[in-house]
Amino acid sequence: MVGETGTGKSTLINAMINYIMGVRWEHKMWLEVTEISEHQTESQTKVVTVYDVYAPSSPFNLTVIDTPGFGDTEGFDKDKRVSEALQQLFRSEDGIREIHAVCLVLNATDVRLHERKRYILDEILSLFGKDIEKHILLLFTHQEKKNLPKRLINFIKESLIKYVKNDEYVCFTFDNCQSEYCDEKDRESYKTSWDNGIENFRKFFDYVNKINPKSLDMTEGVLRARKQLDACVGNLRDRIRWAELKKQELEQTKTALDKCENYKEEQKNFQYEVDEPYKKLVPINASWWEWSKKATRCEVCEENCHYPGCWWVSNLSKCSVMTEGKCTVCTGRCHHTKHVKDSNKYVIKTRKVTKTNYDLKKQYEEVVGEKKSLMIKLEKDIQQMEKEKIRLVEECYQCLEKLMETALKSTSISSFIHLDFIIEKVKETGNQERVRKLEELKRRATEENRGLVERVCVYTQQMMS
Structure with missing residues (x-):
């Protein structure tokens, strides 16, 4: 799940999990996914969260990879940390090896179709290999009307056609209203929203279940x-x-x-x-929120081989600049054991x-x-x-x-x-x-x-x- 800050991605994920868990309108309840961390500093640095959902009533298990919103006030550096965290997830022994879909979440009511939004779409696409092209799905939030705004559709087509080499794209719409609090007297007015949400998720998962999973090796x-x-x-x-x-x-x-x-x-x-x-x-000289900012350097060549280094790596042989245990950057192409990260x-x-x-x-x-x-x-x-x-x-x-x-x-x-x-x-x-x-x-x-x-x-x- 990827998208711009403020598109309603978190609410959509919550609604998706409620659907898998079998929560319906008549149950008069709503499950809220929250993250509990013993150490606040650790929580602040987790830029990617993986939810594994196992529901006895569901015919399939669900894994959702949630990324933070692109384009927020922290700027380019924050967006770069998303790619680093995804690389860690895709490389780690207990990480993710394949996916069925990349869900690009967009706000259907956002009419601010400017260069910033184009930048966000381009940055998101730059994370993935070309073999993911046909696995990109568009998920529109806050969409209560039947048809999507034509201006938004044209903007998406113009932005994606350079990289997704076909005129067709698959999209699903959601109104993001299920989680809103309402009095008992107003419940009936929300039933239509609930019913539409259930139907849209049914169509979404019917489609995703027909997709063959794609390896993340190229990505x-x-x-x-x-x-x-x-x-x-x-x-x-x-x-x-x-x-x-x-x-x-x-x-x-x-x-x-x-x-x-x-x-x-x-x-x-x-x-x-x-x-x-x-x-x-x-x-x-790192800011307080960059406490994990470290450099991988060669003590033999006295060179900075990777700065900022892979913050998740403890075994330097796994660093992005190491190939077959040796550095691809320093003058001597020294063994990873000649390097330190601090x-x-x-x-x-x-x-x-x-x-x-x-x-x-x-x-x-x-x-x-x-x-x-x-x-x-x-x-x-x-x-x-x-x-x-x-x-x-x-x-x-x-x-x-x-x-x-x-x-x-x-x-x-x-x-x-x-x-x-x-x-x-x-x-x-x-x-x-x-x-x-x-x-x-x-x-x-x-x-x-x-x-x-x-x-x-x-x-x-x-x-x-």
Whole structure:
């Protein structure tokens, strides 16, 4: 069950469970599903809830996966946590492996058909693989009239047709009135609502029971690819900055060596200054509601491999950036046992360092003993960094290409915000064919989202600051 905040999804789920449990109008009762948690902080972080309903009177058991509403005041970060929680659910040993339907819940009375709603529909579709296309059902709430508003239908068609490649869609309507309190004298006026609700749920479950369940393997792969793309881009940004600072240090050293071309052992007081880059481990500055925000980092490479990391993972071999027990992000592709996940991350800083003739002599001794050999060694280090940068650019592109091949919508917010950066770095590799492909993807995404692009730019600036 997915939908925008305020569509009445929770009320619909309650009505659905009441139907399965056999509650009817003449029983004069209503079952309310509530969640009880011993720890309030845990309750606040649970973004996905699974209800398993077993009713002796029902011919089938029901599992409902309830997601929080998209597009609320917490913004993009809240929506991203939904995808993380779904990935956890689909990957865990006792999780969900297949589903019969993805129910997109919409408010039939909402006439505010603006870019925000289009963004919400696109973000929801971006969670699932292309093989879920025919399993998407539309559930309209607060619908008391027989026919749905034509304007709403046209908006849904326009939004879905790009990804659900057919003109037909299956929808069911519900008025969400069964749970409303009424006096005894008003009960009769609600009987029609109850009867309509029972009939609509009967039609809904008759349809769902005829659907063959669909594996979530492709969908889990889509969610994993999005996490890997975020991690690769984040690591690549750090690595590029590190390479640039090391190159700057190299140039400063080269300048010093040029000044000391007539270097001799007796020049005891020769000194030069460089801006030396280094990595410092600092605490993550998270807000109180982000107490679980942690980084997965490699202690060998001293790199942030996944930040924010998979908050549900305790065994790092299960982290989204790990494949066959090894990291796909850090420079050394180190084993997961060389990584830790905690509330610290590496930050690149620089410091002024004064070096002397002793430092130069030590560097000379590490090579053949000539100034030219020292520069060759340093240049080789820079070339190696460039090769690693190209490898990570390739990793970013492969993640994005996988999304283009498997996701119902490849350019969600989580991938769109990286497009300019990836295009720039692919240009540096000289692969013009890929550049054209990415620029076309960006052009289409920009046209489809129009007013959303400005919001994405604002969000990107906030994320980078």
